[in-house]
Amino acid sequence: MLSYEAARAKVIEIICARHCAPPPPTETIEFAADPSRVLGRIVAEDVRADRNYPPFNRSTRDGFALRAADAAQAGAKLRLIGESRAGVPFTGIVEPGTCVQIMTGAPLPRGANSIVMNEYARIEGEFVVLDAAAREGAHFVLEGQETRVGESVIARGNRLGYAELAIAAQVGRSKLVVAKKPRVAILSTGDELVATGDAPTKYQIRNSNNVSLAAQVSLAGGDPVMLGTAPDNPAELRARIQQALEADIVVVTGGVSVGKYDLVEQVLREMGAEFYFDAVAIRPGKPAVFGFCQAKPVFGLPGNPVSTMVTFELFVVPAIELLCGHKPHPLALLKAKLAHPVNEKPPLAHFLPARVSWPEGEAVVEAIHWEGSGDIGSVVKGNCFLVVHETRQVCAAGEMADILPRRGLF
């Protein structure tokens, strides 16, 4: 049985080998009026600077622009000859013994090579008296010092966050080429399931995986295709999986354990699937399977809702990211101090519903009591999963532990 790290690496290896040679399909999106249209998407071009940034020598303070040599010591007195403000430069030259009042964002006048902040200067009639010495090069950014014209400001394959959109706007882009969202089919299986809107009988339950998975797909940058519930019946399962294979990735939940009605793996095999793993050394989520069927990546996730959530995050997210042209990266775990001792049974790695908080500024994590992998409420009470590695099952309170933040909450 693979460790979760090895299983995740296997997903990345196989998808890269089978998918990454042709770049992902792209679309051009106009976003100036509605940046949410591209927020979180993966950019599929190198976005370049249209000119030098800053486009002129730009003041970073409110103060006085002058020649540093004129104010080598505190106490210098310089003639005030004009002002430079953002958008409206001073057109003259700062000659020896003179200075120009300057605002943040304004062009540095010719002749000046230093700015003294307002806090160290006072105007006395036609003069400015400085309480501090000037330093050459202080408080302005030279033209092109941030970015040169033609330089890449967002590299292909990066996710578009608010800063990326700001720089795209800065360099004059109102459209961006982004990877098309991979369509991720979500099919739940189980004779006991009813749709959220339907009234369950006593022994039926509502299909919640359908919903959590669609949300997780969206958060990971995919386009969810919700296919509802298939019964535990080989012929129907086959027909529904065939329909799911029209998408770019297939996620089936339930029916992957060793129970009498766990038919998913067998049906997929009959449909020509090749599997790369069919169990992972984790709890929850041990029966997770990954394979390719009819040239599409297929994941069979255990049906218990918390298992579904964890295995999706570990194994399906990298597949979605790779299909968007995002570069592979390790699972983003953070560190927090354990609020209590931990003692889990080997040989599985555990992902326990947990809450991280910062009571005194330092991250502290506390596991939430849970009744096992069917207990969605335990995840809701928390905001992360505490990772108890198979190699380190006993930890004392106060030791540092890994946590997997819940996507979308931080």
Ligand code: AMP
């Ligand atoms: P399975 O993986 O099919 O053996 O299901 C394991 C447990 O998860 C059972 O208690 C199922 O009733 C439950 N379960 C399976 N699928 C779903 C679903 N889509 N939504 C909520 N619970 C589910």
Ligand code: MG
């Ligand atoms: Mg089932």
